[in-house]
Amino acid sequence: MTLLQADVLIVGAGPAGATAALNLAGRHRVLLVDRLAAPLARIGESLPPAAARLLRDMDLLDAFLRQGHAPYHGNRAWWNGAWTEHHFLSDPDGHGWHLARGTFDLSLRDEARRRGAALLAPASVDTITPEYDGWRVRLQTRHGPCDAAARIVIDATGRGARLARRIGARRQRGDRLISVWQYGRDLAPSQRGFAHIEACEDGWWYSAPLPGQRRVLALHTDADLLAKTGLRDAGWLEAAARRLPATRELLEQQGYAADTPAMATPAHTASLDAGAGPGWFAVGDAALSFDPLSSQGIFNALYTGLAAAEAADRTLRGEPQACQHYNGELAAIGAAYERHLAYCYGQETRWPSAPFWRRRVPARLSSR
Incomplete structure (x- = not known):
């Protein structure tokens, strides 16, 4: 069976994963994997x-x-x-x-490849197993199964955070x-x-x-x-x-x-109990999923993709504390987001007993 060797394996080639890939390519061997051969139409983002x-x-x-x-x-x-x-x-x-999302998403994929990342799509993760100094990942492709070995894996699978949850992270959903x-x-x-x-x-x-x-x-x-x-x-x-x-x-x-x-x-709003650990990082919606009222989803994908690439690079260069620094960044982003979202929803007071609004501003009723 074919064994693909990489320094960094990134699962998910949307904006977050592709951003991580294009920032790591050229300095490290990067394998970018996605279950889709080409991006699908998505709701227009800003x-x-x-x-x-x-x-x-x-x-x-x-x-x-x-x-x-x-x-x-x-x-x-x-x-x-x-x-x-x-x-x-x-x-x-x-x-x-x-954004014209299809154009935007495809351009990031193409740039990652232009800078030297390998793209395998369509392909999906079957199993992931920790090994000495890295991971062994079984991939299912159109040509059958193959294995990949990587020192670091990055989860860019979206709100499902499928890779991080397989590794042991817990997903916390807010609504x-x-x-x-x-x-x-x-x-x-x-x-x-x-x-x-x-x-x-x-x-x-x-x-x-x-x-x-x-x-x-x-x-x-x-x-x-x-x-x-x-x-x-x-x-x-x-x-x-x-x-x-x-x-x-x-x-x-x-x-x-x-x-x-x-x-x-x-x-929905969601987050992982930790967005990174030894040898792995989560980016974009896999790390922090935002309510669209915040208008921060794609910006967060770009920012966390870049931040995780920098943390992965430091890890590969012998700085194991880089994942803790990345977790600290995610915590600060999440706290600021929660404050801003609560403020925005709290400004609407016309339907205090309606389920949608009561779930988002519960203190408004309990204080009466």
Whole structure:
């Protein structure tokens, strides 16, 4: 049986895994594994202005700017019965971006390969076993099983954190949030560049422009609150959105018309009890999964991918404490995220007894 030798084996070639790979390639032997031959369509994500500094530090910014992502100038939210707006006009990094996710994800994969990482896709992990000074991993590929030996493994498998949990890490889930979303045509230019958010009794709605006169529309709610017939009705999501005053006005202004079926994606907050240990690291959603209200998911993928690459490099150079430093970074990020999320949800007070809001701000009821 073939034995693949690597210094670092990265499982998951999404933004976090590919970012780790492209930062380690050239200095170490990197094997990047993904269960998909090419990225799938995903809900449109955004990058805040600060992402420009990360992309520049990784020598990715110029290529990124040529990819045609849509400018992201700020947020407009109908929250607690009033409009709130946040603009990036005064941000020293300029505007952010609404991403064409397929283009973005594929570009990171390609850059990792260009810098010297080996990509094996489609392939999946069958077993992982600790060995002296590393790991032995059995992979299932289209050509059959093969083994890989690596000194370090990086889990970039997303919210499931499948590799870290096999190693012994425990996943802690904070809620049951899901995102139900679809794409459509966006024919008018009036609201381009701004994300739209509207709170409702069972959650909140999101819509944003995408490249190529496209728009994403999404409902965020808890899985047990979603109408069981909703996803079986092709027009349910758009019809429900048009019953809300602010979102209906936006869709009418934009000439929006859905042209894909609605899809559901997990969107819950979650974390590992430890995001790294001897010989392994978790990155992106595998390490910390964010509620999309934070608008930090892809930024976190880039940041943790880079941070884990730096920690893995230090580990390979004989600094075993690097994983503790990385865990400290994750803890600080998680604490700041929890404070910010609690503040944002706490600003909406119209439905204090509704299950969705009661679960997120329980102290509001108990203090009365």
